[in-house]
Amino acid sequence: MIPKDIVRIQKLADLDLDYEALRNEFGPLSTLAAKVAGTxxxxxxxxxxxxxxxxxxSCNEFSQMNREDSICNITIQEDTDFKSRVDLDPRFNQSSFVTKEGYKFYYGIPLKLNDNIAVGTLCVGSKHIEDLSEAQIQQLHIIAKQIVKQLELKYELQKAKQSIYDEKLIKLRLAHDIRSPLSGISQLVEHIDYENLSKTEIKEIVDSISSAAAGILQLTSDILKDDNFGSTHVDEATFTVESLGKKLTDLYAPQAKSKGISLSINAESNPLKFPKRNLLPLVGNLIANAIKFTQSQEQVEVALNITNSEQRKILSITVADSGIGMTQSQVNSILNTQSVHKNGTSGELGYGMGLLFVKELVANLEGIMSIESEKNNGTKIQIQIPIVE
Structure with a gap:
């Protein structure tokens, strides 16, 4: 994986996008691009x-394909655009885009955010035209800039949400850290017998301490119950275990099916809601990685459930595959933050930072990640993420 790949994937994780939900937002711009280009x-x-x-x-479809099979995988590496007569280009003329769908022409623009990292493309394709005019190209670049602007606004929104989340976490820690000892102080004061003080003095001291403790306890209770504070967990920004499982199935079942792999996602029935924060890129990368390193006719199993620890609830995630597995040395390399570069099982490129990227996301969520693997005998990855209620 080249450095720009790492930065791009991190940027997509920071955007924390639900890819299926973007169709309504970007669909009209895609349709406009086709009309401008006449494609x-x-x-x-x-x-x-x-x-x-x-x-x-422009066909109003949500779809996916292996990155290495895509012409746009070349476009994201270009400075401004990429154009090809794909029916004549030896890199593409045997692809299904040409042989099955009949396309002759491709033009793509990398969607570069403000740090000049391309996270995707706006592209057009035609079965009839062989080139675009300068005016058409300029108009397509204007549309691409609008898409980039909307993505950048989403990024700023995610940063704001993260700030709110971090503030909430600090307040929760503060409240829980001081609430218990203060409760103990209040209980202790109730039972202290000051033998050498007058009843009046004892009463004054006890009343003063009790009043102070009660005031701080009330403050911490107010923090925990603050309506504005709790309202950051609106339905649009939360998952349940079941809704997370359904979304993962919708996104990754097609990948598994195309490779002849059985994907099973078992999600516990639990009404508890928790923040969506980075869960789709985290679990999604685990599933995609498992599919990549598993042979056809084998299986990938995912389990999602809520468990209880001493202090809080935990989202437990398990992804197990029957694929090619790893040696203990390779597992140690991942856990010790060293890159592991391998090829997949159907000629996929070995983007070896996948698990390291997941490991980083887990750390950002203050979670725990463990890996069990044996060469030629599959891999099992378990993750535990504390839930902020």
Whole structure:
């Protein structure tokens, strides 16, 4: 994985996008691009570690494909754009885009955010035209800039949400850290017998301490019950275990099916809601990585449930595959933050930072990650994420 790949994937994680939900937002811009170019096809694509996600299309379809099979995988590496007569280009003329769908022409623009990292593309394709005019190209770049602007606004929104989340976490820790000892002080004061003080003095001291303790206890209770504080967990920003499982199934079942792999996602029935924060890129990368390193006719199993620890509830995530596995040395390399570069099982490129990226996301969520693997005998990854209620 090249450095720009790492930065791009991290940027997509920071955006924390629900790819399926972007169709309504970017669909009209994709349709406009097709009309401007006079082409049968226009797509807005986002490209992560393994997958190109077509989040909007002039055909009104949400789809996905292996990143290495995509022409846009080349476009994201270009400075301004990429153009090809794909029917004549030896890199593409044997692809299904040409041989099955009949396309002759491709033009793509990398969608670069303000740090100049391309997270995806706006592209058009035609079965009839062979080139675009300068005016058409300029107009397509204007549309691409609008898509980038909307993505940057989403990024700023995520940063604001993160600040709110961090503030909430600090307040929760403060409240829980001081509430218990102060409760003990109040109980202790109730039972102290000051033998050498007059009743009046004892009463004054006890009343003063009790009043102070009660005031702080009330303050911490107010922090925990603050309506504005708790309202950051609106339905749109939360998952339940079941809704997370359904979303993961919708996104990754097609990848497993295309490779002939059985994907099973078992999600516990539990009404508890928890923040969506980075869970889709975290679990999604684990599933995609498991699919990548598992042979056809084998299986990937995912289990999602809520467990209780001494102080809080825990989201437990397990992803197990029957794939090629890793040696203990390779496992140690991941856990010790060293890159492991390997190829997949169907000729996929070895984007070896996948598990390291997940490890970083887990650490950011103050979670725990463990790996059990044996060469040629599969891999099992378990993650525990504390839930802030």
């Amino acid at each position: 049968e096809l226009s797509e807005v694509n986002l490209i992560d570690n393994y997958t190109q996600w077509t989040v909007a299309s």
